[in-house]
Amino acid sequence: MNQEIRERTKWFMDARFGMFIHWGLYSIPACGEWIMSQKEMTVEEYRTYFEQFDPVDYDPKKWVKLAKEAGMKYAVLTAKHHDGFCLFDSKLTDYKATNTKAGRDLVREFVDACREEDLRVGLYFSIIDWHHPDFPKFGDRQHPMRNNKAYENEEIDFERYLEYMHGQVKELVTGYGKLDLLWFDFSYDDMTGEKWKATELIKMVRSYQPDVIIDNRLEGSGESHGSIATEHPLFYSGDFASPEQIIPPKGVCDEKGEPIPWELCTTMNNHWGYCKFDHQYKTPQMLVRKLVECVSKDGNMILNVGPDAKGNIPQESINILTDLGKWMSKNKESIYGCGISKLEKPDWGRYTQKGNTIYAHVYETPLGALPLYGIAPDKLDKITYLADGSEVRRGEAWNTALYPDIAFISFGEDPVFTYPLPDEKDTVLKIEL
Ligand code: H79
The missing domain is CATH 3.20.20.80 (Glycosidases)
Known part of the structure; x- marks a missing residue:
């Protein structure tokens, strides 16, 4: 172009x-x-x-x-x-x-x-x-x-x-x-x-x-x-x-x-x-x-x-x-000013990206903790719910040792269990790398 x-x-x-x-x-x-x-x-x-x-x-x-x-x-x-x-x-x-x-x-x-x-x-x-x-x-x-x-x-x-x-x-x-x-x-x-x-x-x-x-x-x-x-x-x-x-x-x-x-x-x-x-x-x-x-x-x-x-x-x-x-x-x-993410499309939703900020659009309640595919645990700076700015809990896989390269988040108290999304319709997470 x-x-x-x-x-x-x-x-x-x-x-x-x-x-x-x-x-x-x-x-x-x-x-x-x-x-x-x-x-x-x-x-x-x-x-x-x-x-x-x-x-x-x-x-x-x-x-x-x-x-x-x-x-x-x-x-x-x-x-x-x-x-x-x-x-x-x-x-x-x-x-x-x-x-x-x-x-x-x-x-x-x-x-x-x-x-x-x-x-x-x-x-x-x-x-x-x-x-x-x-x-x-x-x-x-x-x-x-x-x-x-x-x-x-x-x-x-x-x-x-x-x-x-x-x-x-x-x-x-x-x-x-x-x-x-x-x-x-x-x-x-x-x-x-x-x-x-x-x-x-x-x-x-x-x-x-x-x-x-x-x-x-x-x-x-x-x-x-x-x-x-x-x-x-x-x-x-x-x-x-x-x-x-x-x-x-x-x-x-x-x-x-x-x-x-x-x-x-x-x-x-x-x-x-x-x-x-x-x-x-x-x-x-x-x-x-x-x-x-x-x-x-x-x-x-x-x-x-x-x-x-x-x-x-x-x-x-x-x-x-x-x-x-x-x-x-x-x-x-x-949405505004955002575009394609360097990360691969996750199977639970979509990523959009602006600079070093990733927006995770989560469409499905995960089985356990939600795997942030493509993001390593130590690359994460801060995760918040975009809708209200509140902080999102870190989670972990039940068998984290198998997935050392993936950061996990939890929607509830316990880091490894399933919780419904805070709002099924519009859960967008803001992830700063
Ligand atoms: O302005 C809108 C449409 O009228 C015009 N472009 C958008 C933005 C447009 N849509 N489709 N086409 C032009 C191509 C023609 C499609 C057709 Fe048919 C299929 C013409 C006849 C069969 C769509 C379905 C229109 C009539 C039936």
């Missing part, structure tokens, strides 16, 4: 935890953000939602406060998703929030809210656009991006589309102050890199926003990291990899095996956009563990919410965020 990327992504790698917000016209039918494509709707049919859009409860300050209370350090909003509807006041289209009942630039308010609450601010921008007449929508019935039968006879001028797309990106990077992050989505098949005139696009973006962090999807997708994960990244390969709905088994490295910045993007239930019938939410405990998993592999997690048509984040999501916030308020030190 080059020095420039390392410097620009410093805040991002330290932040570790962000909020993704998928919101647009699709929150009205409430079946996820792909409904236009899945139902093979025409632009005219989908326009019904444009006529209906009236987010009376839109108050991005509320969203941003929730993110902050959950311990998130940045937030990314869909300025435009695949359906082409703009939450911002683009001069290049009428298909925008300004022309709906909302009557104003919703991106502007979001950006302002983030800055007010001291959150880093990012915008998601779909390079796919199902609304623009010059964007291809048909051609391969097997392909999710090219299966809208309504457009069987389409005749398009892709150059014209690119001019539009580049123009909108320019509006975003020139009209909203300093942006911290841009999340382009996504390349597929041969629609990648220079097909989007990616070099020209990135040059333009960088001329206005030299420090903005850019994802890798002008070249890659959820399925391929692109050349960012090789020894010779292209100019437009981006600053971070963006694995979607999966944590890579070993994080993300380049060909030399050097870690590169990456961010898991994931949903709380199984949809990005608001979906009224999807109540299959992950538990807060699972999400905490996924965050820890990312950090233990040098990555970030951006967790999605899909506000409803009025602009409210679903109560289920609010409850989850509140729980995450409780955990983070006690244990954030094991």
Whole structure:
């Protein structure tokens, strides 16, 4: 990874935890953000939602406060998703929030809210656009991006589309102050890199926003990291990899095996956009563990919410965020600025590390004393419960002689016996070497 990327992504790698917000016209039918494509709707049919859009409860300050209370350090909003509807006041289209009942630039308010609450601010921008007449929508019935039968006879001028797309990106990077992050989505098949005139696009973006962090999807997708994960990244390969709905088994490295910045993007239930019938939410405990998993592999997690048509984040999501916030308020030190540990992954949980401090995330009650694999007894300086700072007792194996190289700890009175974890949900030990 080059020095420039390392410097620009410093805040991002330290932040570790962000909020993704998928919101647009699709929150009205409430079946996820792909409904236009899945139902093979025409632009005219989908326009019904444009006529209906009236987010009376839109108050991005509320969203941003929730993110902050959950311990998130940045937030990314869909300025435009695949359906082409703009939450911002683009001069290049009428298909925008300004022309709906909302009557104003919703991106502007979001950006302002983030800055007010001291959150880093990012915008998601779909390079796919199902609304623009010059964007291809048909051609391969097997392909999710090219299966809208309504457009069987389409005749398009892709150059014209690119001019539009580049123009909108320019509006975003020139009209909203300093942006911290841009999340382009996504390349597929041969629609990648220079097909989007990616070099020209990135040059333009960088001329206005030299420090903005850019994802890798002008070249890659959820399925391929692109050349960012090789020894010779292209100019437009981006600053971070963006694995979607999966944590890579070993994080993300380049060909030399050097870690590169990456961010898991994931949903709380199984949809990005608001979906009224999807109540299959992950538990807060699972999400905490996924965050820890990312950090233990040098990555970030951006967790999605899909506000409803009025602009409210679903109560289920609010409850989850509140729980995450409780955990983070006690244990954030094991997340921010932390990364992969030099120690091997323990079978009872995870290690994260910052400098000489190890954070042991203990998931299971041990058989006897807890073996701190990889840490010799004489290497230990001090162990405390991160949640309250109280000291943790040294333990020992029943047959310590067999394990002279492993430090043990005990959760109770007797150094060799089993005790339940102080709090099964969030036992994090701070170990100073
Ligand atoms: O913005 C979110 C998604 O809409 C977009 N990227 C994230 C951040 C995205 N997710 N998946 N994809 C793009 C690739 C396409 C997946 C598909 Fe499907 C599988 C399209 C059709 C089948 C997912 C499932 C969407 C509809 C059904």
